[in-house]
Amino acid sequence: MNDESALRRELAMTLLTDLDPLIADLAADICAHSTRYASGRPVSRDDLELTLRGNIELALGEFGRLPGDRGRFEAVAADNGRLRAEQGMPLATVLKAYRRGGRVLWQAMADWMRDRPPSQQRLMGDMAGAVWETIDRFSSEMADAYRLRTLELEHRDASRRGALFEALLDGRAGDPAVAAAAASALGVPRHDRFVVVLVAQDARDPASPPDPGPTLETAGMWSFWRSRGETVAGLVRLGTQEPAVLVDTLRAHLGYRAGVSPAFTELALADQGLRLARRALDTLAPGRGEVAELDERLVHAALGTEPEIAERLVARYLDGVLSSGVEGPALLTTLRVWLDSGCSASRTAARLFCHRNTVLNRISRVAELTGRPAESGEARLGWALALRALELAP
Numbered sequence: 125m126n127d128e129s130a131l132r133r134e135l136a137m138t139l140l141t142d143l144d145p146l147i148a149d150l151a152a153d154i155c156a157h158s159t160r161y162a163s164g165r166p167v168s169r170d171d172l173e174l175t176l177r178g179n180i181e182l183a184l185g186e187f188g189r190l191p192g193d194r195g196r197f198e199a200v201a202a203d204n205g206r207l208r209a210e211q212g213m214p215l216a217t218v219l220k221a222y223r224r225g226g227r228v229l230w231q232a233m234a235d236w237m238r239d240r241p242p243s244q245q246r247l248m249g250d251m252a253g254a255v256w257e258t259i260d261r262f263s264s265e266m267a268d269a270y271r272l273r274t275l276e277l278e279h280r281d282a283s284r285r286g287a288l289f290e291a292l293l294d295g296r297a298g299d300p301a302v303a304a305a306a307a308s309a310l311g312v313p314r315h316d317r318f319v320v321v322l323v324a325q326d327a328r329d330p331a332s333p334p335d336p337g338p339t340l341e342t343a344g345m346w347s348f349w350r351s352r353g354e355t356v357a358g359l360v361r362l363g364t365q366e367p368a369v370l371v372d373t374l375r376a377h378l379g380y381r382a383g384v385s386p387a388f389t390e391l392a393l394a395d396q397g398l399r400l401a402r403r404a405l406d407t408l409a410p411g412r413g414e415v416a417e418l419d420e421r422l423v424h425a426a427l428g429t430e431p432e433i434a435e436r437l438v439a440r441y442l443d444g445v446l447s448s449g450v451e452g453p454a455l456l457t458t459l460r461v462w463l464d465s466g467c468s469a470s471r472t473a474a475r476l477f478c479h480r481n482t483v484l485n486r487i488s489r490v491a492e493l494t495g496r497p498a499e500s501g502e503a504r505l506g507w508a509l510a511l512r513a514l515e516l517a518p
Contacts, residue, residue: 128247129189131240132254135233136188143177150176150228154221161221166211175204176225179262183229186258201262205269209277215270219263226259285309289350293320293357295395303392310348310359317362317387319370320397321347322355322405324381339377345370355405359394362387367417374415381408384417403428407516427513434513441503441510444493451489456511458486463508467498 139146151173155162161172182200185192208218230252237248288306297303307314323334333356340347346361360370367387374382383405385397404416407424418425427434438446445455458476462483465471469487473480487498496503 127244128250131244131247132251133188133190135236135251136184136190138236139232140181140184143180146180146229146232147173147176149232150180150225153228154224157224158217158221160213160217167208167213179204179225180229183258183262186261187254197262198265201265202269205266205271206273208266209270209273215267215274218270219267222259222263222266226256229259230255281309285348286350289348289359292359292391292394293350293352293398297392297394307391312346312361312391314391315389316391317364317389318391318394318397319360319362319367319387320385320394320401321358321360321370321374322383322398322401323358323378324405324410325351325354325356326380334378334380336374336378339373340370343369343373345373357398357401359397367419371415371417378415379413381405381410381413382415383408384415386417386419409515423509423512424516427509428516431516434516437506437510437513441494441496441506442514444495445490448493455486455490455493456514458483459490459507460511462487463504463511467504 151169154172154176155169161167167175178200182197184190186197205218208215233251233255234248237245237251288302288309291297291302292306297306303314312318321336323336325333333351335349335356336358337347337349340360345363345365347358349356349358351357362370367384371384374384383401383403385400385404388394388397400418403425404418404421406428407421408414408416416424427437442456445452445459448455458472461475462469462472465475469480469483472483476483490507491498491503494503494507496506498504
């Protein structure tokens with residue numbers, strides 16, 4: 125055994141014989157430099173001192189190359205990392221505590237070395253390197269285990285949130301325990317203003333589902349999203365926001381077809397929100413990145429549930445116009461704008477940038493082709509419904 129090895133062994137054994145003052149100094153220094161440790165939550169003072177004792181015993185054993193299980197060094201460091209991850213202690217705070225511990229340990233060693241002969245004091249530089257190498261190894265093992273455990277916990281939490289979200293959408297939140305667990309896991313109250321959004325994925329790129337979450341967060345709205353078959357379902361917490369703000373945000377940034385349910389005030393009603401969001405989505409033709417709010421498309425939704433009725437409406441009220449050849453598109457456009465303008469020829473002409481007489485002539489032509497007088501309330505209602513049904517046609 126050379127001089128340095130003998131000195132390191134003697135130093136380690138000397139400090140190990142009376143650890144209590146060193147542990148007390150270590151704990152005091154760490155708490156003085158960390159409000160988290162000083163608070164005693166989640167790591168109590170007793171827990172901190174117990175951990176410090178185990179770590180210092182191992183560090184001194186490693187430094188002094190004392191007999192023992194060398195593999196236990198890495199195992200204890202990893203156990204420390206996993207425990208602090210489970211306690212929610214920030215990794216930066218734990219690493220800082222390790223650095224503070226190394227500083228106090230080295231100070232204790234330096235104090236002991238002051239009374240040694242000059243020939244031994246010349247070895248302090250090499251010994252300092254050995255101390256910090258030991259601390260770095262321990263810190264590295266701890267940090268690796270901490271990060272791995274954090275990933276495991278995040279995966280577990282994400283799986284639990286996903287399962288409880290599915291329970292909401294499947295209608296199982298009628299059980300108060302399920303509703304309470306879902307609210308806790310998602311981090312939202314059971315009673316607030318919510319909507320469900322259902323987004324149709326691009327079948328050509330199923331591996332990249334849409335994620336409106338970051339955009340909505342920027343707009344001040346919390347949301348949680350989950351893939352469901354060929355769609356992505358999202359629960360959005362409106363709070364004091366109006367649904368129109370959500371719809372406008374989605375229209376501006378989403379780029380996918382989406383249906384939005386009416387607002388509801390109980391988390392347990394998310395399954396109903398999903399059904400209504402589906403009804404809204406079904407009113408949109410595939411391939412068009414539009415966003416439909418159900419309350420804006422109730423007629424479309426009602427017609428969509430009765431495709432035979434929708435077909436009969438189109439056939440009964442618009443067949444003549446659809447069969448009229450090249451003039452058909454202009455007649456349909458004029459009819460739609462005329463009905464939306466309160467059947468005012470002047471307002472329709474202004475919106476279409478044409479003469480009032482042109483509008484009157486086209487409406488007369490529609491009446492002629494469909495065999496219904498333009499003055500008839502029944503005809504106007506039939507035309508309006510048929511136009512909405514036409515939008516649902518493939």
